[in-house]
Amino acid sequence: MTTTADRREKGSGGITRLANGKYRAFVETTPDPGDGSRRRVSATGRTKSEALRKARDKALRPDMGMTPGGNATVAEWMDHWVDEVIEPRRAPNTTKSYRTRIRMDITPVIGAVPLDRLRPSHVRMVENRILRGDGRTGTDPRSAATARLTHSILKTALGDAMAEGLIDRNPAALTEVPETEPVEIAILTTGQAARLIALEPDTKWRLIWRLLFITGMRLGETLGITRQELIRSDGLPCLLVEWQLKEFEKDTVIPAGYRARHLGGRMWLTRPKTRKGQRLIPLPADLAADLESYMDSAGIPDDQPVFRSGRGNPICKRGNPICKDTLHHAWRRALDRAGLPHVSIHSARHTAATAFARLGVSGLARQSILGHADVGTTNAIYTHVDAGMLAGAIDGVERLIEG
Numbered sequence: 001m002t003t004t005a006d007r008r009e010k011g012s013g014g015i016t017r018l019a020n021g022k023y024r025a026f027v028e029t030t031p032d033p034g035d036g037s038r039r040r041v042s043a044t045g046r047t048k049s050e051a052l053r054k055a056r057d058k059a060l061r062p063d064m065g066m067t068p069g070g071n072a073t074v075a076e077w078m079d080h081w082v083d084e085v086i087e088p089r090r091a092p093n094t095t096k097s098y099r100t101r102i103r104m105d106i107t108p109v110i111g112a113v114p115l116d117r118l119r120p121s122h123v124r125m126v127e128n129r130i131l132r133g134d135g136r137t138g139t140d141p142r143s144a145a146t147a148r149l150t151h152s153i154l155k156t157a158l159g160d161a162m163a164e165g166l167i168d169r170n171p172a173a174l175t176e177v178p179e180t181e182p183v184e185i186a187i188l189t190t191g192q193a194a195r196l197i198a199l200e201p202d203t204k205w206r207l208i209w210r211l212l213f214i215t216g217m218r219l220g221e222t223l224g225i226t227r228q229e230l231i232r233s234d235g236l237p238c239l240l241v242e243w244q245l246k247e248f249e250k251d252t253v254i255p256a257g258y259r260a261r262h263l264g265g266r267m268w269l270t271r272p273k274t275r276k277g278q279r280l281i282p283l284p285a286d287l288a289a290d291l292e293s294y295m296d297s298a299g300i301p302d303d304q305p306v307f308r309s310g311r312g313n314p315i316c317k318r319g320n321p322i323c324k325d326t327l328h329h330a331w332r333r334a335l336d337r338a339g340l341p342h343v344s345i346h347s348a349r350h351t352a353a354t355a356f357a358r359l360g361v362s363g364l365a366r367q368s369i370l371g372h373a374d375v376g377t378t379n380a381i382y383t384h385v386d387a388g389m390l391a392g393a394i395d396g397v398e399r400l401i402e403g
Contacts, residue, residue: 015048016253025051042083072166074118075111078102081157088255091270092248095255101150105130108137116167118158120174127151127178147178187347188340190355196338204307205330207294212345215281216352216370219345220244223322224269227295227302230288237288239281241371243269245305245321263304267321272371279371 014026026042045051072080082102087095109129110122130150133141155172162170188196193213200206211222217239224245231240247266254260259271272278283291300306308319309326331345353370361369 015051018044022046023048023051025055027052027055044079072115073111074113074115074122075107077115077161077166078106078111078157081160085160089258090255091246091258092252092254093246097149098153101146101153105146105150106154115161118167118171120171123151123154123172123175126154127175131178144178151175151177185347185350186341186343187350187354188343190351192338192340193348193351196334196340199338200334202330203294205334207291208307208327209334209348210287211291212348213351214284214287215239216349216356217241217281218244218272218349218371219324219327220246221272221371223307223327224305225291225307226269226305227300230292230295233280233282237283237285237292239283241272241279241281244272246270247323263321265320267323269305279368281369 016024016026018024022044023046024042024044025048043051043054043057045054079102082095082098086098090098106126109126110118113122127147127150129139130142130147131144133139151172155170158167158170158172161167190213193209197206197209197213200209208222211217211225212219221241221244224243225239226243229240229242231238233240243261246260246268248254248268250266254262254268261269263269295306298306298308300308305321307322309322310319328345332342335342349370356365356369
């Protein structure tokens, strides 16, 4: 992910400094013998000259040995894969996460292994180093979740290598996915959520808490609400969720295939994480009326997030979109005011999912409201069992048995 751009060196397509202190150079390939077309390639290095040299080498042979029978190593393929497959199509934060896992956990262990000689044992070496640590380098053991993510990245990258005909099988697909212990997420009950909302004196934050607890919307979706998203469908007030608020590092380069609108500084409006994320959520009449009234009083342009921080700037006198730090600070104040435990703000989504289940809302409907791609996620992760639900189930069985 880029932070600063340097003056172009003659003969290069540009050199950019990355957040980790390294440099990325961009150059054009030699013309294709068939149609004369060129394409842009990039490479990274510890210095500008190293990055430029590697990029020029890559431009002379764009596949860097990425042909069946070539001599590409795992490190070369992973760099090629994240540059050419992931970065142009995925969210910048996703690309950054992939690069981190490759740099920290894959390349140091198996980067020098020829791609076509990779075996399941190599994949296990990567995972074992994460789970056990490495005494030689002073690396401490890390979580199974990190091992699971790294395994997923490696499996996807090697799957693409198979599709390119570079390898005959996917070694990561032949190994077991690292198991993770289920993490119990502490959530508020509906009664506690009602208390938090009732004691919130600020209209803006009270609206945000209501939206989170009643609709189960994601944080970014709630903070990214624009006036254009409040509509009527079949005569009912609804939110048409089309955007979410995201924070990216300054001067982040957004891939051409990634739908995003820059709001200024670190703030962007982007599409929800999955297609299912773009959805219609019916609103209770009173919540819709209060939200519309707030929008009227805010005086924000229709295509801008209506929820703003209190601090203005020279461009927008009404304040900036709300950043994560501001949101979490307000959430902790609200919990303290209500005398409630410090649960994660994301748990409001779990409270909503659990309330839907308790009311007998079908799994398909809950999946649609929450914007999950898979109803299994809705049921297994977001729906919690409370005493009321268990009592209702027992009462139902009793009625069936005893009439």
